[in-house]
Amino acid sequence: MSSAVPMRSRPIIGWGLHDGLVVARRNLIQTIRVPELLFFSIVQPVIFVLLFAFVFGGAIPIPGADPTTAPDASIYRQYLMPGIFGQTVAFASAAATVGLAEDMKRGIIDRFRSLPMASGGVLIGRTFADATRQILVLFVLSVTGLLIGWRINDGVLNAIYAYLLLLLFAYTVAWIGSWIGLYMPNPETAQTAGLVWLFPLTFLSNAFVPITAMPAWLQPIAQWNPISSLVLSTRELFGNPTGIVGDAWPQQNPIAYTLISCAVLIAVFAPLAVRRYRRTTAR
């Protein structure tokens, strides 16, 4: 009986990654077979781009931009695109929250938990797939940006670094989203809970308006917000206008601060999520 079943020998990458890739493949196949989901996750940021670029565009002056010219829509668009990129990858975490809540409801998580697989496998797969999906989203957004006047001004290599930083951030917040998702009683609640913390987080940042335009007491929060440092990093790497950069350390060293934030957040939320995963069951 069971002795007759031939087992694989341990792969070089280890069982955690192996299982993660198996689960990621499943999640990505889902993305391909339900294009509506992907479509809406692209349409939303594209609408944001158009809204900010054409509705608010001229109204938001970018301090530090060439003072001899009047507030100019094209400068705001250059400033805006990295903000949209940052917001979009942050919102990627909601996919993990909702996806896990759905898997729990369907009993798939129970099924996975009854298998002799690595206990991090499901979450590694989830976060990996969610980050991978962002490649396509960022591509479509970039094309939209290029069409309305956004430009990559600082070389291909720096642009690649910018995109990698954005993907790392997407991967990081997917862990936070996973952790939240595993506490959700149903997908409907997950839909709300997955998004609710992201609005204050992205709006208390330099994504759409310069930090210097915020009330003084909010400015330190915005300066230490990892989304601000992510957005500032990508502005610098794409060679887009940055506005006036604050004095706080994260604003002075945005790339380092972004990398440290991602490392710390993963170090905190990945173990929390895996621990929760081990205990969770569907109702």
Added chain:
Amino acid sequence: MSDIIVAEGLVKKYGDVVALDGLDLRVPEGTVYGLLGPNGAGKTTAVRILTTLLEPDAGTASVDGFNVVKQPNAVRRVIGLTGQYAAVDEYLTGRENLRMFGDLYHLQPAYVKARSQELLERFDLTDAADRSLRTYSGGMRRRLDLAASLIAKPRVLFLDEPTTGLDPRSRIGLWEVIKDLVADGTTVLLTTQYLDEADQLAEEIVVIDHGRVIAQGTSDTLKDQVGGDRLEVVVEDPTQLDEAATALRTVATGEVKVDRTDHRIVAPVVGGSLTLVEAVRSLDAAHVGIADVALRRPTLDDVFLALTGHTAEEEQA
């Protein structure tokens, strides 16, 4: 044969709700064991503990000698689980689902491929194998779910209400599949609220209610606790009821009851179908016209009623 599943004094509480209240189980290897109880009796909780998904508040349990709390991964290597709802991926095809589970069991890819094909054929899913599960019927999903839990040839298979929500035809189809499994030597722990299902499939039945075992034995021993067979006769002409009753007293082993409104006579008997033939002969000799005659074994519903004072359905209400 040794006991492959052993549970002793399992307790699980959810706040004030006592889901399991000292549950003991011993399942011999190679049998189909039925865990029978109404909705809320604690069946799913028991299965979750035995499949390492949930830790008990008290008590111990082991599967194939491995402690479910201390050696969960060893337990997971020998079990298969089909939960109360088909836990397969909607968007993958049947074959992709099987491949995913095979990969996650860490089986060799070539083996997974061959075994998937074998299971798809066996469960009559070859035509649908490369279609997404969104096109599957409820019965097909259940069969695929079962196939997924068999991919690694588990020694012990847990089936939590495998036919709940299925139409009668798919239900009988699934019963056939489960019967085949046992022929392979797999031990099956099956939970059900359907008394006929336990009757059909399980050699040993444990009846649980409020998280405790209230009776156990084979379907026959449980029925014997309620009483033996009953012969039920409906006469064509109600004026012949007394003659019929007299004729039946010659074969009855106890008091013969006459129900005048239904034109029915019920007689306790032993000896199965031979007695039935004998009864028909003596009714014929007395020139009694028979509208209907049946030898009725007590159902597990009768058992449940006798044990708890209520039927399984009343419990749910």
